[in-house]
């Protein structure tokens with residue numbers, strides 16, 4: 684049913700019209716997580732023909748200097764959250780379509796055989812519940828099925844240091860905290876540590892400045908913004924759907940989630956941002 688809805692909406696011409704005329708001067712930031720090579724090829728072939736990719740830093744610079752002119756029309760920033768090991772396979776696609784990608788890494792998970800807690804516990808109902816309890820309760824619950832932040836698994840789940848180093852000429856790596864907790868369910872000390880430690884650990888490992896954080900699961904409050912500013916970040920990315928402009932708060936940047944879909948109609952509709960006006964986005 685949803686598939687049909689995306690097809691109808693796509694062929695209505697509304698998505699193209701909406702972004703071309705109504706939101707022409709806006710910047711959309713897309714978020715992906717773990718798409719396969721085929722989906723990436725399909726997605727970036729389409730996006731490269733219909734949008735103008737810009738690096739995340741250009742958006743930050745435009746906001747900081749209040750200079751709209753440095754942004755092209757139909758500007759689009761591409762981001763990936765978590766640092767999944769399969770992102771490495773996408774490098775040829777990023778090169779082919781010249782996509783200036785930003786990948787947000789968990790400093791405590793990359794370059795280890797540790798795992799993301801939501802890949803250990805894949806039941807979406809349980810995940811949903813775990814996002815509503817305190818960080819300590821979440822970790823206690825996960826420990827019952829053998830999970831801990833430091834536990835090493837048989838398979839590599841996150842990008843390794845050598846993969847990151849191969850991608851570094853083409854990819855802007857930034858911060859997604861240390862272990863991907865729900866920051867708003869952490870106490871002050873935990874939240875501050877996750878935000879601050881990740882920045883310094885990544886800077887040390889990557890030998891590059893880290894200036895952006897993507898709040899895990901998009902959850903943040905004024906407290907997380909404050910901790911991020913104090914740690915020296917220049918911006919924070921949410922998963923609130925919508926567009927950005929030079930007037931945007933750099934610590935509350937909006938992103939469009941394409942749901943890692945391989946349905947071209949869904950890709951077209953969601954990347955236009957028009958779905959954020961309706962209520963069937965997820």
Ligand SMILES: [Zn+2]
Pocket residue numbers: 764765859863899900
């Ligand atoms: Zn994430």
